[in-house]
Amino acid sequence: MKSKINKRLVGITVLAVVATFIGITVIYYGLFQRQVRSDLSVSAKLLKDTHYFESVNINTDEIDLSTDIEELRVTWVAEDGTVLYDNDTSADLLANHNDRPEIQEAFADGVGEEVRKSDTMNKNTFYYAILLDNGTVLRVAMDAQSLWSVFVSVAPVITLIIFIIIAVCVVISHLLTKQLLKPIEIMVSNLENSDYESPYKELDPLSDMLRTQHTDVLAAAKARQDFTANVSHELKTPLTAISGYAELLEGEMVSGEKQSHFYQEIHKNADRLLALINDIIELSELDRVNRELAFERIDLYEVAQDCVKELEVNARLKDITIAIEGKESAIRGNKELIKELTENLVQNAIRYNNPGGKVLVSVNTIDNSTCLIVKDNGIGIPAADQQRVFERFYRVDKSRSKATGGTGLGLAIVKHIVEIHDAKIELDSAPGVGTTISVLF
Numbered sequence: 367m368k369s370k371i372n373k374r375l376v377g378i379t380v381l382a383v384v385a386t387f388i389g390i391t392v393i394y395y396g397l398f399q400r401q402v403r404s405d406l407s408v409s410a411k412l413l414k415d416t417h418y419f420e421s422v423n424i425n426t427d428e429i430d431l432s433t434d435i436e437e438l439r440v441t442w443v444a445e446d447g448t449v450l451y452d453n454d455t456s457a458d459l460l461a462n463h464n465d466r467p468e469i470q471e472a473f474a475d476g477v478g479e480e481v482r483k484s485d486t487m488n489k490n491t492f493y494y495a496i497l498l499d500n501g502t503v504l505r506v507a508m509d510a511q512s513l514w515s516v517f518v519s520v521a522p523v524i525t526l527i528i529f530i531i532i533a534v535c536v537v538i539s540h541l542l543t544k545q546l547l548k549p550i551e552i553m554v555s556n557l558e559n560s561d562y563e564s565p566y567k568e569l570d571p572l573s574d575m576l577r578t579q580h581t582d583v584l585a586a587a588k589a590r591q592d593f594t595a596n597v598s599h600e601l602k603t604p605l606t607a608i609s610g611y612a613e614l615l616e617g618e619m620v621s622g623e624k625q626s627h628f629y630q631e632i633h634k635n636a637d638r639l640l641a642l643i644n645d646i647i648e649l650s651e652l653d654r655v656n657r658e659l660a661f662e663r664i665d666l667y668e669v670a671q672d673c674v675k676e677l678e679v680n681a682r683l684k685d686i687t688i689a690i691e692g693k694e695s696a697i698r699g700n701k702e703l704i705k706e707l708t709e710n711l712v713q714n715a716i717r718y719n720n721p722g723g724k725v726l727v728s729v730n731t732i733d734n735s736t737c738l739i740v741k742d743n744g745i746g747i748p749a750a751d752q753q754r755v756f757e758r759f760y761r762v763d764k765s766r767s768k769a770t771g772g773t774g775l776g777l778a779i780v781k782h783i784v785e786i787h788d789a790k791i792e793l794d795s796a797p798g799v800g801t802t803i804s805v806l807f
Contacts, residue, residue: 371546375539376532383531387524399492402510403479406494409438410506414496419451419504439507443469443495450502463505468495472503589758596759596774601642604635611635645775648706649758649782659700659786666695666704666736666807667729673708674727677716685721688712692729695736697807699787707783710776711740711803718801719744735790735806743800752793756781780805 413419419442442451447464449457463469471478472495480493495505511519553573611628614620620628674690681688697704708727715725719742728739747755754760759774784791784805795801 371543372536372539375542376535379531379535380528383524383528387520391520398510399481402492402508403494406492406506406508410494410496410504413440413504413506414498419498419502420500437508441505441507443503443505445473445501466493466495466505468493468505469503471495472497472505478503593758597642597646601639604639604642607635608632608639642775645779648779649775659703661698661700663696663698664701664704666697666738667692668694669701669705670708670727670729670738673705673712677709677712680713681716681725684716684719686716686719686723686725688716688725688727690727690729692727695729695731697736697787699807703783703786707780707805708738708740710780711738711805714776715740715742715744715801718742732804732806737807738805739802741800741802746797746799746801747793747795748797752795755793756791 440451440453441449441460441463443463444450447462447469449460449463451457452460466480468478468480471480476497478493478495482491482493483489489509489511491507491509493505493507495503498504550572554576611632615625615628670692671690674688678688712725712727719725723743726739726741728737728741730737730739751760756777758778781791787807790806792804792806793801794804
């Protein structure tokens with residue numbers, strides 16, 4: 367970042383110097399041209415007043431301006447364009463000047479001006495012609511550098527200036543960048559200090575955003591660490607049981623009547639292990655941010671009715687009565703995820719119920735929201751635990767959860783699915799009374 371700031375400051379400086387140089391040169395050259403034209407105008411009028419050119423019959427050999435006026439070329443032209451006198455070249459050697467624009471303009475308007483460029487000499491020649499009283503034209507001319515030659519002549523000086531300015535800018539930009547970034551570096555080092563105030567009010571939004579992101583990253587890292595530890599512990603328990611039972615059976619250390627019990631325990635722990643792995647895989651899939659899900663219009667009542675039918679046998683085995691009420695209610699969502707959400711809620715209502723208990727699944731419309739409600743009259747959840755039941759591997763009654771085959775991930779999966787569908791989940795529970803969970807789409 368420092369390097370980029372330094373390079374950009376130097377680049378801006380060089381661009382400013384070059385642009386200033388070009389602008390000043392162009393302005394200067396425009397002023398210079400106007401001054402040359404003005405000087406030529408004055409010179410022509412002064413020469414006119416010398417009375418050298420009053421009569422076309424005078425002896426031009428007596429006119430000598432070669433040393434009187436340096437760098438100024440004087441040409442006297444007759445009415446037919448014939449050159450009568452030139453202080454730089456013999457008039458006999460010069461061609462007729464009647465085709466010269468400045469001469470034509472002087473004969474027509476009294477005054478004529480023209481600038482002709484010499485690409486080979488890199489110069490411009492400025493001409494000024496004035497009509498004399500005797501009908502002839504007096505023209506004065508002066509050579510001046512072209513705009514390009516002016517650029518070339520000052521280029522070495524400008525280049526030296528640019529290098530000096532770059533050197534100064536590198537030092538200044540380094541110090542300035544260091545001064546600008548120091549508060550940000552201090553702010554970053556104080557992300558965990560909630561009392562720290564940034565030195566610039568413009569940094570307050572950035573400071574708040576970084577502090578929030580830092581907190582979120584730490585929370586996510588801790589959650590991942592806790593999840594890894596919990597997964598290891600949860601997987602270790604059934605694996606240890608399976609390994610222990612298998613070792614006893616392999617060593618023939620169990621009597622025949624107990625072998626059947628050991629086989630049942632191995633099977634139960636294997637089922638629990640498989641359920642854990644499936645739930646972990648499902649959570650991993652739900653955590654994928656870039657996962658593409660197909661959303662469609664589905665009937666929530668139909669999905670809930672199918673789930674109730676599938677879990678009726680399980681409920682009957684545990685002496686639980688399960689029923690459904692409601693009407694056709696359409697929502698937009700992923701059918702497989704909605705089905706899994708409903709199954710998890712109904713399974714929990716059966717799993718944490720008492721023999722002879724009841725589970726009621728309702729699909730209704732509440733405040734213009736389609737609502738799925740799963741209500742039971744089971745063991746309930748203490749108020750202190752209600753905020754944590756949606757955490758991964760959190761169990762209110764660990765011994766009962768493991769005994770009934772719970773993985774501790776069901777409600778965590780439900781929470782994920784609710785978030786994916788931009789829905790809202792509400793929990794109402796009391797120990798010994800039962801639990802009601804509502805999902806509003």
